[in-house]
Amino acid sequence: MKILVFGGTFNPPHLGHQLMVEQVLSKSIDGIVFDQLWLLPVGQHSFSKNFVSNNHRLAMLSLMMESLFENNSSLKDKVFIEKYELEREEESQTFSTLEALSGKYPEHEFSFLIGSDNLAKFHLWHDYQLMLKKYPFYVYPRVSFSFSLLHEGMKALDGFPKMEVSSTKVREAFMNNTSLNDLLDDKVINYIKDNKLYVTDQIS
Secondary structure, eight states, X not given: OEEEEEEEOOSSOOHHHHHHHHHHHHSOBTTBOOSEEEEEEOSBOTTOOOOOOHHHHHHHHHHHHHHHHHHOGGGTTTEEEOOTTTTOSSBOOHHHHHHHHHHHOTTSEEEEEEEGGXXXXXXXXXXXXXXXXXXXXXXXXXXXXXXTTOOTTEEEOTTSOOBOOOHHHXXXXXXXXXXXXXXXXXXXXXXXXXXXXXXXXOOO
């Protein structure tokens, strides 16, 4: 199967992430239709980001998936959570993860999904040039982040609706005590409130 891996802190998973999942699974990209998308929450982040516990992030991802499936039942057998990086003590490295997944599931073809906001620092990713030679990378458009820094081996998803929601906007909404309704799924909002998350600067 053709598997698209979508990595992130998901701290918390927001409506922008949800949009990306829905869009990339609903369209053919250069004649390719992905069979599944695997959400890959990072464990220890390369750029020293702090975020809430793994259990909370997994719970919120599961709630986001519930809403995805309620909105589009055809996605139910296409979206999964991959815990590989959460189950390791080592710092998360995308290339090492893709190599490990390819070794564990040789019957699958793996690609990776990032937002255009990642392009500015992509050259800092471990073994990024080798990674781009071995695995296709798809870049989703985000507001205020162009495709100008696209690397060879990447495919810009032109024509897709731009993602406007960001962790920065979510963080600002928490700090200013403003509405989260246009940023997070209702289920995720209720979970955050019930568990008193993000009462400090735990979003990155």
